[in-house]
Amino acid sequence: MQVSWVRVVLDIPRQEAFDYRCEHPVQKGQRVIVPFGSRQLIGVVIELLPAPAFDPEQIRDVEQVLDDLPALSASWLALAQFASRYYQRSLGEVILPVLPNGLRKPTAYLGKRSAGGPVARADRKKRGTVAPALASPIVLNAQQQHAVQKISQSDGYAAYLLHGVTGSGKTEVYLHAALTFLQRGQQILMLVPEINLTPQLETAVRARFADIVAPDEIAVFHSGLADGERIKAWADAQRGKLKVLLGTRMAIFAPLDNPGLIIVDEEHDASYKQQEGLRYSARDLAVWRAHHAGIPLVLGSATPSLETWHHALSGRYTRLTLEQRARTRFLPDIRLVDTRKAKLNQGFEPSVLEAIRSRLERGEQSMVFLNRRGYAPVMHCAACGWVSQCPRCSVHTVLHRTPGSGYQLQCHHCGFHSRVPSICPDCGNQDLQPLGRGTQRVEEFLQEAFPAARIQRIDADSTRLKGSALRLFDEVHTGNIDILVGTQMVAKGHDFKRLGLVAVLNADSMLFSADFRAPERLFAQLLQVAGRAGRHAEGGQVLIQTGYPDHTVYQTLLNNDFPAFADDLLAERQDTGLPPFTFQALITAEAKSVQLALAFLDEIRALAASFLSGEGESEVVRLYDPVPLRILRVAHVERAQLLVESASRPALQRFLQQWLPQVQTIGQKQRMRYFIEVDPLEI
Numbered sequence: 001m002q003v004s005w006v007r008v009v010l011d012i013p014r015q016e017a018f019d020y021r022c023e024h025p026v027q028k029g030q031r032v033i034v035p036f037g038s039r040q041l042i043g044v045v046i047e048l049l050p051a052p053a054f055d056p057e058q059i060r061d062v063e064q065v066l067d068d069l070p071a072l073s074a075s076w077l078a079l080a081q082f083a084s085r086y087y088q089r090s091l092g093e094v095i096l097p098v099l100p101n102g103l104r105k106p107t108a109y110l111g112k113r114s115a116g117g118p119v120a121r122a123d124r125k126k127r128g129t130v131a132p133a134l135a136s137p138i139v140l141n142a143q144q145q146h147a148v149q150k151i152s153q154s155d156g157y158a159a160y161l162l163h164g165v166t167g168s169g170k171t172e173v174y175l176h177a178a179l180t181f182l183q184r185g186q187q188i189l190m191l192v193p194e195i196n197l198t199p200q201l202e203t204a205v206r207a208r209f210a211d212i213v214a215p216d217e218i219a220v221f222h223s224g225l226a227d228g229e230r231i232k233a234w235a236d237a238q239r240g241k242l243k244v245l246l247g248t249r250m251a252i253f254a255p256l257d258n259p260g261l262i263i264v265d266e267e268h269d270a271s272y273k274q275q276e277g278l279r280y281s282a283r284d285l286a287v288w289r290a291h292h293a294g295i296p297l298v299l300g301s302a303t304p305s306l307e308t309w310h311h312a313l314s315g316r317y318t319r320l321t322l323e324q325r326a327r328t329r330f331l332p333d334i335r336l337v338d339t340r341k342a343k344l345n346q347g348f349e350p351s352v353l354e355a356i357r358s359r360l361e362r363g364e365q366s367m368v369f370l371n372r373r374g375y376a377p378v379m380h381c382a383a384c385g386w387v388s389q390c391p392r393c394s395v396h397t398v399l400h401r402t403p404g405s406g407y408q409l410q411c412h413h414c415g416f417h418s419r420v421p422s423i424c425p426d427c428g429n430q431d432l433q434p435l436g437r438g439t440q441r442v443e444e445f446l447q448e449a450f451p452a453a454r455i456q457r458i459d460a461d462s463t464r465l466k467g468s469a470l471r472l473f474d475e476v477h478t479g480n481i482d483i484l485v486g487t488q489m490v491a492k493g494h495d496f497k498r499l500g501l502v503a504v505l506n507a508d509s510m511l512f513s514a515d516f517r518a519p520e521r522l523f524a525q526l527l528q529v530a531g532r533a534g535r536h537a538e539g540g541q542v543l544i545q546t547g548y549p550d551h552t553v554y555q556t557l558l559n560n561d562f563p564a565f566a567d568d569l570l571a572e573r574q575d576t577g578l579p580p581f582t583f584q585a586l587i588t589a590e591a592k593s594v595q596l597a598l599a600f601l602d603e604i605r606a607l608a609a610s611f612l613s614g615e616g617e618s619e620v621v622r623l624y625d626p627v628p629l630r631i632l633r634v635a636h637v638e639r640a641q642l643l644v645e646s647a648s649r650p651a652l653q654r655f656l657q658q659w660l661p662q663v664q665t666i667g668q669k670q671r672m673r674y675f676i677e678v679d680p681l682e683i
């Protein structure tokens, strides 16, 4: 019997790897079921050892080598290793969580009902994907052609920023470029920021490549898939069966071994950043992956992130520009509607309502955008000033109207919900009022104002059921809707055909956020949402209600001048020493009281002093004073954070590598919950 010694990673916090003895043939990159304490776990073999690293008596046996999929390749493991190093998590905490659920649960393989394991079960499911009719490609305009040519002719790694105004036909550029690499027998990985954008793109991709890619050689990968579907897509990727994979951020970890082109659409979008567990940026990992594989990468956006814009200016990325809309001659006309002197009707300035009315009369669609779901952001008592508050979090509860169950107060942070009190809990006043408005209230008001209009609200609440977002967007696309009310879900990516008017209600709420990225985010969001108007016909109009019409964000928006805006912001960031000119990491501690969290952060900050000496000016790593989070308490837990910063990414990385093991020791001693985030998006 052939016995080998293997090093295995498991999903265990902050521990690198575990050694086992194995009596079966086994390779690096294979999954194995191993005993761990009294449990069984699935792990991945990352090394075959020539000899046991310690007393063989102490080494336990691998129970089963899972061979229903080929081993994860060396280049895939390299990606995981990079993510582990860069984001400061153990390799197991990277590898296991990115595998589909069934592939990392021993129970999926054990027992009578496992029926050959999850991959075999997923394979047996019938999925009839009919081959669509071949769509003939659109004739590209000159700038699109130029972009496609540059991308297709890349020799090895090259990063492109495809900066195209909204509606400029970036998707066509992706598809034409992709064709070149498909014809060479390579695979395409294409990322989109939102699950809801995959159906539209999947249909386009299937039709466009119907003659060279079989239906089952295209897969989508996102968190909205059922377990079996996700396993199937992953397995097909790992078996080398896929030619095109479309997905949300999680798809960046797909085990594709012969990629030819990676595309990140709407690269600026914050949803490429995972906000829990391994806090990675799929956009940044895409850059690494393309570089490692020696292939081109396209980052597309009308409003690129300042990080990407900076790289394009410095020449690290090549900028490709689409200055014109593809189907119309003009971008929509953007106007600011000054709300300071106006008498608002349920939050609407009268001329905005008029504009909606006239679009209705012309049979065109309108969209009302406000980034606030629910009925009203808070309930209050006019008599004593009481406001509805979550008992577990330091936030207001939001008033919701739930079909069938009336009104409810909900916490958007911890899920707490309660009935609406009939009298004020503080003073007994019987007249509690909703304050402000969310999408539900706007929908209700519009229905009263325009009784004949077909109104649809699209937000996280109206699309909770699987498949419902798809259905609702279909209704909009087919023209069965006159007025669309929605949150950021409706703002990005969609190519609406009949949408003439976009009205933006509460943009100002984002103007004065303490986060230094707030203006960047607001500008991007407004330009994106504005870009939904007038895509297929001239005459698109955007009305933005604001009490601060002179604010730079709005003024620059009027000219649709992203470069001017970005250049100004970059200059400001450089002056104040903020990203992309510095690099940051954030440690967040969570405790019963904020004092405990702050004390922990103070202690680890003091400890850092010993690593910080002896480096040149540019290598300096700074640690700021720990501060409580803006939303201090969530679900009874109070939070504080410590920001670490350096002008040098390598210096920051070196520092973290030395410092974090000590942080861990102190954290364990104090039983402190904390996590680290490299390149945080919000601070």
Ligand SMILES: Nc1ncnc2c1ncn2[C@@H]1O[C@H](COP(=O)(O)OP(=O)(O)OP(=O)(O)O)[C@@H](O)[C@H]1O
Pocket: 138, 139, 140, 141, 144, 164, 165, 166, 167, 168, 169, 170, 171, 172, 301, 302, 326, 327, 492, 493, 494, 495, 531, 532, 535
């Ligand atoms: N060369 C072309 N000729 C005619 N129509 C085109 C051409 N290229 C693209 N289109 C069409 O233009 C519309 C907008 O394209 P697309 O949705 O790709 O824009 P986009 O650049 O991704 O915009 P956004 O950033 O706003 O999402 C689509 O309906 C597309 O079919």
Ligand SMILES: [Zn+2]
Pocket: 390, 391, 392, 393, 411, 412, 413, 414, 415, 416, 634, 635
């Ligand atoms: Zn709460």
